[in-house]
Amino acid sequence: MTELTDFQRALAALLPETELRFREPMSRHTSLRIGGGAEVMAFPKTREELAELLKTSVLLDRKPAILGAGTNVLAPDGGIPGLVICLKDCLDGMEDLGSHRIRAMAGVTMARCAVFAANLGLSGLEFAHGIPGTVGGGVYMNAGAYGGQMADVVELVELMDRAGNIRSLPAEGMGFSYRHSRLEDTGEIVTSVVFRLTPKPAQEIKTRMKELIAKRTASQPLDLPSAGSAFKRPEGGYAAALIEQAGLKGFRVGGAAISEKHAGFAVNLGGATAKDMRSLLQRVSDQVLACSGIRLEPEIRIW
Numbered sequence: 001m002t003e004l005t006d007f008q009r010a011l012a013a014l015l016p017e018t019e020l021r022f023r024e025p026m027s028r029h030t031s032l033r034i035g036g037g038a039e040v041m042a043f044p045k046t047r048e049e050l051a052e053l054l055k056t057s058v059l060l061d062r063k064p065a066i067l068g069a070g071t072n073v074l075a076p077d078g079g080i081p082g083l084v085i086c087l088k089d090c091l092d093g094m095e096d097l098g099s100h101r102i103r104a105m106a107g108v109t110m111a112r113c114a115v116f117a118a119n120l121g122l123s124g125l126e127f128a129h130g131i132p133g134t135v136g137g138g139v140y141m142n143a144g145a146y147g148g149q150m151a152d153v154v155e156l157v158e159l160m161d162r163a164g165n166i167r168s169l170p171a172e173g174m175g176f177s178y179r180h181s182r183l184e185d186t187g188e189i190v191t192s193v194v195f196r197l198t199p200k201p202a203q204e205i206k207t208r209m210k211e212l213i214a215k216r217t218a219s220q221p222l223d224l225p226s227a228g229s230a231f232k233r234p235e236g237g238y239a240a241a242l243i244e245q246a247g248l249k250g251f252r253v254g255g256a257a258i259s260e261k262h263a264g265f266a267v268n269l270g271g272a273t274a275k276d277m278r279s280l281l282q283r284v285s286d287q288v289l290a291c292s293g294i295r296l297e298p299e300i301r302i303w
């Protein structure tokens with residue numbers, strides 16, 4: 001058994017009630033199935049527990065990384081020194097607020113949230129049903145698909161700053177743009193979200209969700225680990241088309257490859273390392289630049 005680090009010992013002593021795992025493999029918590037051990041991974045079940053974790057991190061002079069479902073993160077092979085706070089299924093719960101509004105905690109998956117809304121006969125989250133992340137990660141990324149995006153349905157976001165203080169911001173204050181929110185700059189953490197939706201018969205909503213899932217299954221490599229679209233959509237074009245035109249469908253570096261099914265996806269064929277994946281993304285971006293003059297920017301968050 002390896003000795004505990006000072007940081008692991010200190011956190012365990014200061015937060016005896018919080019679920020902490022030491023050297024927890026990031027590959028277990030990312031959809032790419034890549035990444036070495038986090039020195040400490042914490043699973044806070046309440047806002048209060050999250051606030052205590054943040055305050056303790058300040059005390060111990062560490063800045064924790066925040067993880068939702070890990071469906072847009074490439075974690076390093078060598079692991080993560082310090083603390084990763086995992087919110088998926090931890091900050092949990094949804095409620096019907098009436099007047100076509102629902103509240104979801106940040107760790108609820110977008111799929112569960114969309115089904116909850118559908119069962120209430122509330123439309124607007126159909127686009128999010130097939131996006132595998134959490135509500136918090138969806139707001140951070142302003143996730144979107146098939147003509148919808150979080151910015152269109154978010155009314156209010158409850159945020160916690162790194163000192164554990166909570167405040168609520170209306171959607172207009174979130175700085176939403178394409179796959180971006182202000183959170184990338186501020187480091188604030190989403191704790192819950194209020195969605196403003198539109199009434200519609202539940203059956204119609206569910207039929208639309210099924211259609212969108214069928215579209216995804218037909219066009220995306222859902223049988224292989226990925227983080228969804230590897231690159232942001234460049235102005236005036238599509239990343240997948242540019243990658244295909246550059247002859248890179250199936251291009252491989254180690255265990256990482258551009259999907260044969262959808263050139264916008266970078267997949268883990270088995271045993272891919274973060275180094276393979278970073279090198280693949282860089283080489284694809286360079287090759288596309290050489291062929292088209294357009295520089296592709298990764299959509300995947302590279303930690």
Ligand SMILES: Cc1cc2nc3c(=O)[nH]c(=O)nc-3n(C[C@H](O)[C@H](O)[C@H](O)COP(=O)(O)OP(=O)(O)OC[C@H]3O[C@@H](n4cnc5c(N)ncnc54)[C@H](O)[C@@H]3O)c2cc1C
Pocket residue numbers: 031065066067068069070071072073087106130131132133134135136137138139140141142143144145183188189190191222226227228229301
């Ligand atoms: C098969 C597949 C299909 C996908 N399809 C789509 C799609 O159609 N559209 C789309 O937009 N994306 C898509 N994605 C990407 C991904 O699901 C989204 O970006 C999603 O919003 C990420 O949520 P997450 O909870 O997994 O966040 P994570 O990957 O865990 O984190 C992403 C970023 O958000 C931050 N973050 C997470 N939670 C919080 C929080 N509570 N507060 C503050 N910051 C937080 C993290 O620190 C990190 O920087 C797809 C991914 C896969 C694997």
